[in-house]
């Protein structure tokens with residue numbers, strides 16, 4: 001995957017940790033090359049966590065998760081409208097899920 005700004009490709013991607021940063025921009029996982037990290041306020045371009053403001057987000061299994069606080073970030077642009085009954089079903093399911101993962105609870 002190339003840098004989202006300058007399209008430079010990562011060299012030696014198999015060589016373990018690099019200076020490239022990962023982030024999520026408009027709901028899409030992106031990479032930022034070291035040059036763009038130096039020359040540009042790249043974190044301002046990335047999606048930020050609604051809970052803690054961190055841009056350390058990662059795309060996983062179709063959702064965006066904050067690596068700083070562990071919360072899941074709502075999709076930018078919003079989900080298609082759903083009726084009230086379905087929406088309350090979904091929030092009940094989310095409640096159950098968060099209860100079973102105490103680490104992701106927001107104080």
Ligand SMILES: [Zn+2]
Nearest residue numbers: 003006033036
């Ligand atoms: Zn770049």
Ligand SMILES: [Zn+2]
Nearest residue numbers: 049052066069
């Ligand atoms: Zn967060």
